[in-house]
Amino acid sequence: MSVSGTSAAVRAEGAAPERRARLIALIQSRGAIGVLVLATIVASLRFPFFPTVANFENIGTAASFLGLVAIGQTFVIILGGFDLSVGSLIGLGSVLAAYALPYGWWAALLVPALAGGAVGLVDGLLIARAGMAPFIVTLAALLGVRGIALVLAKNSLVIATPGVFGLIANGQILGIDNLIWIVLIGFAIAAIVLNRTRYGVAVFAIGGNEEAARMLGVPVARIKVLTYVVSGTLAGLSGALLAAHLSSGISTAGQGEELKSIAAAVIGGVLLTGGVGTMAGALSGVLLLGLIENVIDQIGNLSSYYQNLASGVFLLIAVLIQTVLTRRRR
Amino acid sequence: MSDIILETRAVSKRFGAVQALSDVSFALRAGEVHGLAGENGAGKSTLIKILTGFYQPDEGEIILSGTAVRLDSPRAAQRQGISAVYQEINLIPERSVAENLFLGNEPRRFGVLIDRARMERSAAELLARYDLAIDPRARLGALGLGLQQMVSIARGVRLGARVAILDEPSSALTGTEVETLYRVVDRLKADGIAILFVSHRLSESYRLCDRLTVLRDGRVVASEAVADLPRAALIGAMLGRNAEAIHGNRPARTPREGVAAFEASGLRWRNRVRDVSFAVRPGEVVGLAGLLGSGRTETMKASFGAETKEGGAIRVGGSSVPSTTPGRSIAAGLAFLSEDRRAEGIFPKLSVAENLTATALPRIARFGFVSQRKQAAMVAEFTKVLGIKTAGPNAPITSLSGGNQQKVLLARCLATAPRAIMLDDPTRGIDVGAKAEVHEAINRLVEQGLGVLVTSSEMEELMALADRLIVLTEGAVTGATSTDGLEVQDVLDILAQPHEAVAHP
Numbered sequence: 001m002s003v004s005g006t007s008a009a010v011r012a013e014g015a016a017p018e019r020r021a022r023l024i025a026l027i028q029s030r031g032a033i034g035v036l037v038l039a040t041i042v043a044s045l046r047f048p049f050f051p052t053v054a055n056f057e058n059i060g061t062a063a064s065f066l067g068l069v070a071i072g073q074t075f076v077i078i079l080g081g082f083d084l085s086v087g088s089l090i091g092l093g094s095v096l097a098a099y100a101l102p103y104g105w106w107a108a109l110l111v112p113a114l115a116g117g118a119v120g121l122v123d124g125l126l127i128a129r130a131g132m133a134p135f136i137v138t139l140a141a142l143l144g145v146r147g148i149a150l151v152l153a154k155n156s157l158v159i160a161t162p163g164v165f166g167l168i169a170n171g172q173i174l175g176i177d178n179l180i181w182i183v184l185i186g187f188a189i190a191a192i193v194l195n196r197t198r199y200g201v202a203v204f205a206i207g208g209n210e211e212a213a214r215m216l217g218v219p220v221a222r223i224k225v226l227t228y229v230v231s232g233t234l235a236g237l238s239g240a241l242l243a244a245h246l247s248s249g250i251s252t253a254g255q256g257e258e259l260k261s262i263a264a265a266v267i268g269g270v271l272l273t274g275g276v277g278t279m280a281g282a283l284s285g286v287l288l289l290g291l292i293e294n295v296i297d298q299i300g301n302l303s304s305y306y307q308n309l310a311s312g313v314f315l316l317i318a319v320l321i322q323t324v325l326t327r328r329r330r
Numbered sequence: 331m332s333d334i335i336l337e338t339r340a341v342s343k344r345f346g347a348v349q350a351l352s353d354v355s356f357a358l359r360a361g362e363v364h365g366l367a368g369e370n371g372a373g374k375s376t377l378i379k380i381l382t383g384f385y386q387p388d389e390g391e392i393i394l395s396g397t398a399v400r401l402d403s404p405r406a407a408q409r410q411g412i413s414a415v416y417q418e419i420n421l422i423p424e425r426s427v428a429e430n431l432f433l434g435n436e437p438r439r440f441g442v443l444i445d446r447a448r449m450e451r452s453a454a455e456l457l458a459r460y461d462l463a464i465d466p467r468a469r470l471g472a473l474g475l476g477l478q479q480m481v482s483i484a485r486g487v488r489l490g491a492r493v494a495i496l497d498e499p500s501s502a503l504t505g506t507e508v509e510t511l512y513r514v515v516d517r518l519k520a521d522g523i524a525i526l527f528v529s530h531r532l533s534e535s536y537r538l539c540d541r542l543t544v545l546r547d548g549r550v551v552a553s554e555a556v557a558d559l560p561r562a563a564l565i566g567a568m569l570g571r572n573a574e575a576i577h578g579n580r581p582a583r584t585p586r587e588g589v590a591a592f593e594a595s596g597l598r599w600r601n602r603v604r605d606v607s608f609a610v611r612p613g614e615v616v617g618l619a620g621l622l623g624s625g626r627t628e629t630m631k632a633s634f635g636a637e638t639k640e641g642g643a644i645r646v647g648g649s650s651v652p653s654t655t656p657g658r659s660i661a662a663g664l665a666f667l668s669e670d671r672r673a674e675g676i677f678p679k680l681s682v683a684e685n686l687t688a689t690a691l692p693r694i695a696r697f698g699f700v701s702q703r704k705q706a707a708m709v710a711e712f713t714k715v716l717g718i719k720t721a722g723p724n725a726p727i728t729s730l731s732g733g734n735q736q737k738v739l740l741a742r743c744l745a746t747a748p749r750a751i752m753l754d755d756p757t758r759g760i761d762v763g764a765k766a767e768v769h770e771a772i773n774r775l776v777e778q779g780l781g782v783l784v785t786s787s788e789m790e791e792l793m794a795l796a797d798r799l800i801v802l803t804e805g806a807v808t809g810a811t812s813t814d815g816l817e818v819q820d821v822l823d824i825l826a827q828p829h830e831a832v833a834h835p
Contacts, residue, residue, distance in 0.1 A: 208422035
């Protein structure tokens, strides 16, 4: 058999399944964006209150806190883990921001971020070095961190936010809310880190096949620890921004955000088993959840419990599609 | 011949009571393809794991380019230039080919951002050098297994491999993929890389290798240039003819006429089981003879439903089992004892009693509650019948010797009161005494009318157990013979015939 003949045969053999695999991969990674666009169009046609600039800004601002957390969560899930501590870290972050504000607006951002990073460091070390399960470690952190937040502030701490701190969360640049800028820039940087740095490729590799990644020379433990630190830091920061936005440190803030951030990532095509996902998808997931909340809120005659129901149904459908697509591809 | 690159000198390794390797010495030369042959448990994987840094030898040394080295981790072995490709691909299927080739040392711009264009260009050059028509941007998992293995080899070469170990690279490859593999191996050879090649397909070994080393029971029993080792001699060396004198123990018996205890027709599974048909009568032992990789295990698994057959029919006691699953097979009266006791046999955390009755629970339970009394009675019965040596029914299964664990698993099969039973290498890794006891137990059961299909990695044992043999080669039946008056050499001759007629689909 001639060399070129063999090559041609190999190529022909792989062509059709590869085209289908590419299509499926495209649906998996970009499907959420399509659904988001579709949902926006439907909501705009159906509800007159929906398609206004003010309402879009509402959705964006409201979703920005979840968005920041979802960035970290997406890194962690692609890595093959998940982080349940982020909701509690929002609460702790907002309380710490309130305490730190007297020392300056920078302290009110830095202290929550460092505290979140420290919790992430402990989580990461226990998971990567001690080999404990992410579920247990971050569940313990969820409980413990919320406890710390409640000890620090039983009731919410009202703070004055006239200065820079308030401006960060409530100001605008070019007519767009700062919070929206922050989360969009955050996602953009995260996308570059994920796809264009050795760290990002290593995250994909570990989530895709941890044993192989280790064999290929990826510093698995270090990457894991770093990823939990990133997630914790972003959650602490999200709490600080929430405090600035609401002019108060609230120890009970962020409850359930850990699960919502996982839901957002999964709806956005990030595989819960790790190794696959995009930041654009995760952002779409965040916005979809925000859109559902926004619409149900404004319909008025529906209780907000329906938000949870709708989100749950959405999540289930997303996972169902993922599962079917993944099986097709194999 | 050219320079020795990698050499083992008197390497030995034992695991508990098992001497996995004794005194193994062999040399791998630059530009040489060196085949490693041997049956299950001969020590091939142990040797490879020592060369790739997974295990440390108890004795002996490894010499790499003239100096003794310690390979104390897989990464250390890789750094020393020993690159291994396994059947299980150790790459990241969801990422691109280029990323897999360069993971960990991607070319970068500004010291931070990965330069994808340059990475993909370099990847394309590397792949072109081995004449591989692979798009560097393709998702690795979208490639066939064979091309994935080629990528793995290319990665090794890129990182400066001097030794490439190919562990059963071709077992699951299609025809074109095998051709690609051959071409890459030839190129590696030309580049002066030493290749250790493990394959169960003799025709492949003869096509590719310059030299063959045969292991049996952890020892080197032959190491010759291919020209000096004809097929019959190779197979003789692999299977050995010095097994214990258990041959001739087989009682004379006449299988019952009438409906077959168990029957397969036109069985197909991937390209590993090709249109296999056979029948086992009640009171008869049929041996599936074939080398490792001939499809003997796969035939059993496809019959039982442990693998989903892609064609063919199974009949147990005359009635067909329409879509085979292990549960339905058991219900129909078919039992299967896996060759892999640890992975597919015992429940290591459960007791002897729980292990023994695991598949027979419906027989000893009422309304979903297991009757302790009936369970105890069942365990007592089989412990006595099979002579299981245990501290008691509640002893953990792992406290038993390998032979006694195997008897518990045999009892588990029998506890479902099967009409026919498939035993895949039932005495693998157990001592001689236990072996004889298992043989006796099998003979007794056959006397009572059970139909038995059996394989063994020892030809002598197969001849001692079976009334007749069905010969498998590369997944297809290539012969059938009664064992009466048959000599081991006769079977070896059948196995040694090249079967070019067996077409690869």
